[in-house]
Amino acid sequence: MKERNAVSRRKFVGGLAAALGYVSTGPDLDVFAQGRAAGQGRPAAAGAARAPQTEAQYDALAKLANNENNFGIPDSVMKAMTDHWKYAGRYGYPGAGVQQAIAEYDGVKAENVMLSHGSGEILSIIGTALLQGGKKVLGVDPTYASVYSHASNIKSEAIRVPLTKDYRQPIDQLIELANKHKNELGFVYICNPNNPTGVIVKKQEIKKLLDSIPAGMPVLIDEAYHHYVNDPDYATSMPYVAEGRPVVVARTFSKIAGMAALRIGYAVAPTDLLQKMRVYQGGAINVLAQYGAVAALKDKAAMAEVKAKTIALREKTAKDLKALGYEVIPSEANFFMVGLRREVQPVIAAFREEGVLVGRPFPPMTQHLRVSVGTPEEMDRFMVAFKKVMSAPVTTSQQG
Numbered sequence: 001m002k003e004r005n006a007v008s009r010r011k012f013v014g015g016l017a018a019a020l021g022y023v024s025t026g027p028d029l030d031v032f033a034q035g036r037a038a039g040q041g042r043p044a045a046a047g048a049a050r051a052p053q054t055e056a057q058y059d060a061l062a063k064l065a066n067n068e069n070n071f072g073i074p075d076s077v078m079k080a081m082t083d084h085w086k087y088a089g090r091y092g093y094p095g096a097g098v099q100q101a102i103a104e105y106d107g108v109k110a111e112n113v114m115l116s117h118g119s120g121e122i123l124s125i126i127g128t129a130l131l132q133g134g135k136k137v138l139g140v141d142p143t144y145a146s147v148y149s150h151a152s153n154i155k156s157e158a159i160r161v162p163l164t165k166d167y168r169q170p171i172d173q174l175i176e177l178a179n180k181h182k183n184e185l186g187f188v189y190i191c192n193p194n195n196p197t198g199v200i201v202k203k204q205e206i207k208k209l210l211d212s213i214p215a216g217m218p219v220l221i222d223e224a225y226h227h228y229v230n231d232p233d234y235a236t237s238m239p240y241v242a243e244g245r246p247v248v249v250a251r252t253f254s255k256i257a258g259m260a261a262l263r264i265g266y267a268v269a270p271t272d273l274l275q276k277m278r279v280y281q282g283g284a285i286n287v288l289a290q291y292g293a294v295a296a297l298k299d300k301a302a303m304a305e306v307k308a309k310t311i312a313l314r315e316k317t318a319k320d321l322k323a324l325g326y327e328v329i330p331s332e333a334n335f336f337m338v339g340l341r342r343e344v345q346p347v348i349a350a351f352r353e354e355g356v357l358v359g360r361p362f363p364p365m366t367q368h369l370r371v372s373v374g375t376p377e378e379m380d381r382f383m384v385a386f387k388k389v390m391s392a393p394v395t396t397s398q399q400g
């Protein structure tokens with residue numbers, strides 16, 4: 001009986017996840033379902049055999065695999081959530097005002113904002129809404145492949161273009177393909193800055209793309225790591241929504257705001273696109289997450305502090321790795337990629353043995369390791385582990 005309940009609960013959760021199009025719902029799931037997130041339809045082997053079982057085991061790991069904010073939830077966000085526990089048992093609580101707060105923060109109208117359970121939900125919803133009838137999504141490889149996985153889940157396809165030699169998204173090629181395949185495409189996906197490289201698409205390139213693809217073709221611009229960028233050639237694409245272009249900008253509170261497990265994100269888009277997307281929206285957003293999100297948007301000082309600490313640690317670690325003779329791709333996000341000159345999969349497993357979780361493989365960049373920027377202690381542990389792992393002899397299976 002117990003087993004049957006467990007099985008049916010598993011089935012229920014699985015069915016719900018499939019219905020919502022989730023690739024992952026928690027930190028350990030995300031790490032150990034890495035292959036799935038990369039759109040390969042199977043879990044990655046690295047570390048999979050040793051998923052953390054207890055809180056103590058999980059807490060002991062250096063968590064540099066999921067681009068979270070390892071400095072933790074800002075005090076102001078904690079306070080806002082704690083102050084509103086009284087509504088946790090209610091349906092009809094007063095609105096937290098999160099849609100309005102987002103609209104003010106991003107300079108758009110509240111009617112252009114749609115909340116979601118993390119921005120991952122937006123990436124799935126837009127797929128379901130715009131790829132109906134066998135339409136395809138166009139984007140680069142590698143990128144955050146959740147849109148591609150979702151497309152394949154709903155029996156749709158993706159046209160995936162490799163990055164340039166210097167790890168940029170080939171905008172001219174995307175324009176050419178968008179025009180060539182205009183009748184087949186449901187939307188174009190751009191992750192800016194791109195995950196896993198941390199490389200931006202310049203504002204001039206975004207404008208060129210939007211001006212040069214067929215009129216009316218929707219473009220999903222995933223700005224999950226927007227808050228970390230310093231490059232003056234980067235700009236958010238929010239103003240294009242205000243201009244009335246068919247642009248959907250996805251944002252999340254999972255990264256700089258430190259709220260990954262609270263599951264709140266949003267899309268900013270023209271109302272006609274939002275109308276198509278709302279049909280597939282999940283239920284209400286957790287009330288505490290809503291109050292937390294409002295506080296996160298208001299606490300610009302906390303965001304600036306996390307940004308500054310993260311960038312300083314990213315640059316220090318990159319310098320240390322370069323001093324050891326490794327190539328580091330210049331990043332504008334809270335993660336970076338280091339070129340290993342050997343296959344990454346066994347290296348990820350070796351890091352796991354050292355208690356350090358690092359990013360999944362991102363084919364076709366199978367000799368690059370993605371490292372999220374953690375706390376100073378975690379980055380120290382990373383460097384110690386890096387020296388040990390990389391100085392160990394390469395086994396035949398590692399040479400691939």
Ligand code: PLP
Nearest residue numbers: 118119120144195224252254265
């Ligand atoms: N977009 C990008 C580029 C990401 O890297 C992630 C998560 O790592 C997401 C979207 C989804 O994040 P969440 O659903 O937690 O907002």
